[in-house]
Amino acid sequence: MANQGDWTCDANDAVQLTLVQPGEQKPVTTDIFHPQFTYPIFGDDEQVFGYKGLIIRLRFATHDLRTHIHISYDEKFTAVGDAAAVDLNKILKEWVAESAFTKLSDYEGAIQNDTQAMSFTPPGKLIHSYKSKDRNYEIWAGSLADTAVRKLLERAQVFIPFFIEGGTPLVLDDPEWTLERWTIYFIYEKVTPPTPTASQYAFVGYSTVYRWWFYSQPREEDKGVVKNGAFPYPEELQLSTLPARLRIAQFLILPPHQGSGHGSQLYNIIHKACVADKTVVELTIEDPNEAFDVLRDSSDYHNLYQDFLKQDININPNPYPENTGKRRPRLMPTASLIPTQKLTEMRAKYKVAPTQFAHILEMYLLSRIPHRKRASGGANMASLLIKKHNANDEDDRRYYWWRMLVKQRLYKRSRDILIQLDLPDRIQKLDETVTNVEEGYEALLTVFDAREKGRATSVPATSDSTDEAMAAAATVAEGATTMRAKRKYAIEDEDDEDEDDENEEDRSARTEAAKRPKV
Numbered sequence: 001m002a003n004q005g006d007w008t009c010d011a012n013d014a015v016q017l018t019l020v021q022p023g024e025q026k027p028v029t030t031d032i033f034h035p036q037f038t039y040p041i042f043g044d045d046e047q048v049f050g051y052k053g054l055i056i057r058l059r060f061a062t063h064d065l066r067t068h069i070h071i072s073y074d075e076k077f078t079a080v081g082d083a084a085a086v087d088l089n090k091i092l093k094e095w096v097a098e099s100a101f102t103k104l105s106d107y108e109g110a111i112q113n114d115t116q117a118m119s120f121t122p123p124g125k126l127i128h129s130y131k132s133k134d135r136n137y138e139i140w141a142g143s144l145a146d147t148a149v150r151k152l153l154e155r156a157q158v159f160i161p162f163f164i165e166g167g168t169p170l171v172l173d174d175p176e177w178t179l180e181r182w183t184i185y186f187i188y189e190k191v192t193p194p195t196p197t198a199s200q201y202a203f204v205g206y207s208t209v210y211r212w213w214f215y216s217q218p219r220e221e222d223k224g225v226v227k228n229g230a231f232p233y234p235e236e237l238q239l240s241t242l243p244a245r246l247r248i249a250q251f252l253i254l255p256p257h258q259g260s261g262h263g264s265q266l267y268n269i270i271h272k273a274c275v276a277d278k279t280v281v282e283l284t285i286e287d288p289n290e291a292f293d294v295l296r297d298s299s300d301y302h303n304l305y306q307d308f309l310k311q312d313i314n315i316n317p318n319p320y321p322e323n324t325g326k327r328r329p330r331l332m333p334t335a336s337l338i339p340t341q342k343l344t345e346m347r348a349k350y351k352v353a354p355t356q357f358a359h360i361l362e363m364y365l366l367s368r369i370p371h372r373k374r375a376s377g378g379a380n381m382a383s384l385l386i387k388k389h390n391a392n393d394e395d396d397r398r399y400y401w402w403r404m405l406v407k408q409r410l411y412k413r414s415r416d417i418l419i420q421l422d423l424p425d426r427i428q429k430l431d432e433t434v435t436n437v438e439e440g441y442e443a444l445l446t447v448f449d450a451r452e453k454g455r456a457t458s459v460p461a462t463s464d465s466t467d468e469a470m471a472a473a474a475t476v477a478e479g480a481t482t483m484r485a486k487r488k489y490a491i492e493d494e495d496d497e498d499e500d501d502e503n504e505e506d507r508s509a510r511t512e513a514a515k516r517p518k519v
């Protein structure tokens with residue numbers, strides 16, 4: 001049997017994604033890039049057996065993403081017994097529309113002579129225009145019930161297995177009422193058409209967002225009242241009028257356009273739509289990855305920052321009345337430490353999910369403590385441990401209370417696991433976790449502050465710095481071994497774990513399967 005190594009190609013190298021537009025004589029490539037992942041298609045080791053010099057080239061028209069697939073290789077392995085080259089057409093047909101498997105010359109002819117390209121506009125409605133690096137961009141949005149939106153999304157979804165870990169394409173032939181729950185956002189660059197008949201739009205990225213069931217408390221006057229209304233609900237009941245969360249399911253900026261602020265633009269537009277919609281209670285994210293978390297934290301921080309400042313939100317360093325003795329009362333004086341009512345109103349106004357709001361608030365409150373008074377600035381932690389809320393300096397006291405507030409949230413979140421630990425272990429785990437969370441915040445604050453000052457930065461890497469570390473600590477205590485995809489510097493949002501609230505009917509109504517198993 002042949003040496004398998006000679007016949008194995010790296011699938012991420014073999015797959016080439018190219019964007020094409022009409023040229024003088026024939027279509028030209030404007031961008032070429034490789035996928036980040038191919039494991040959903042070719043298996044965990046991302047290898048293709050049976051070829052030498054394999055190239056799987058996927059072409060996309062820059063404006064409407066019309067797709068073509070072309071497979072070429074230098075040599076193909078001749079089958080011996082059970083060993084045979086991977087059947088590429090068979091595998092790829094599960095991921096790429098049948099219409100992409102045409103002759104290259106036909107595809108190139110269609111791109112070059114597309115008479116409709118000139119009048120092409122992205123589907124849906126234009127909702128926002130902006131400039132980045134002196135280039136013009138537009139964000140369009142439309143309902144998934146719109147055929148043109150569905151057609152474009154069907155083509156765009158080919159990118160999912162290549163760039164969104166654990167992502168699955170949406171099912172697009174669901175009943176209309178289900179499709180109506182989805183809004184699809186597209187970012188396009190407005191370009192000078194390369195030929196007189198070419199399009200002036202070039203695809204940049206997209207996001208899918210859906211309305212998600214939200215359990216709200218019945219109104220006071222409805223409590224305990226048995227009604228004789230018709231069941232099932234009358235036809236005219238509009239799902240779009242019921243209270244809902246907005247949930248971002250997929251979010252992708254194509255690699256040639258990443259790092260230019262398009263992700264932030266799109267996130268902010270979706271957030272604004274959420275704030276403007278009276279039926280929407282909050283914005284949540286389905287299985288965000290590390291990079292998306294940074295984007296979200298950055299956007300939310302900058303959106304809330306000015307209001308926090310304006311309202312002078314800060315930790316009260318003297319939460320106890322004068323006559324409280326040296327000993328700290330048992331209960332946390334949360335409402336005296338921070339203006340909880342005001343903060344609840346702010347959260348409702350900005351429609352940020354509870355845990356995400358807590359992260360942003362904690363980060364902001366930390367930033368209000370002078371750096372030299374924080375662990376990262378060399379604060380004397382041993383002294384703080386002894387003096388606690390009796391420290392002389394009010395910023396020392398603020399810092400003490402800051403850690404207590406974070407511990408309180410972490411404890412509430414992981415109470416079930418933590419109460420299984422002995423008290424000293426519990427205290428130690430909480431302390432370790434708050435330190436990790438704080439390091440994560442410090443790393444983000446460095447980036448955010450630098451941005452405020454208009455400096456170019458990159459995100460510094462730190463050790464585990466998320467609430468996930470809490471889960472990890474507790475998991476380790478339980479003897480479990482591994483966690484998949486730990487985030488290094490982003491802060492986890494466990495609001496998205498409310499999925500347990502989701503009832504069966506709602507679950508089946510969703511058109512997308514979970515992207516990643518929860519850890």
Ligand SMILES: CC(=O)SCCNC(=O)CCNC(=O)[C@H](O)C(C)(C)COP(=O)(O)OP(=O)(O)OC[C@H]1O[C@@H](n2cnc3c(N)ncnc32)[C@H](O)[C@@H]1OP(=O)(O)O
Nearest residue numbers: 250251252253258259260261262263264289291294295298
């Ligand atoms: C819900 C989901 O779908 S989760 C999956 C998200 N999608 C993906 O991972 C697909 C591949 N990646 C992408 O599409 C893009 O890189 C995105 C969406 C993650 C980011 O979009 P971009 O346009 O590149 O981000 P943008 O330029 O607006 O940067 C926004 C912030 O995120 C940070 N950021 C962007 N990419 C990364 C990254 N890979 N790692 C860490 N931070 C990042 C930036 O530093 C920036 O922070 P700042 O505002 O403090 O400077």
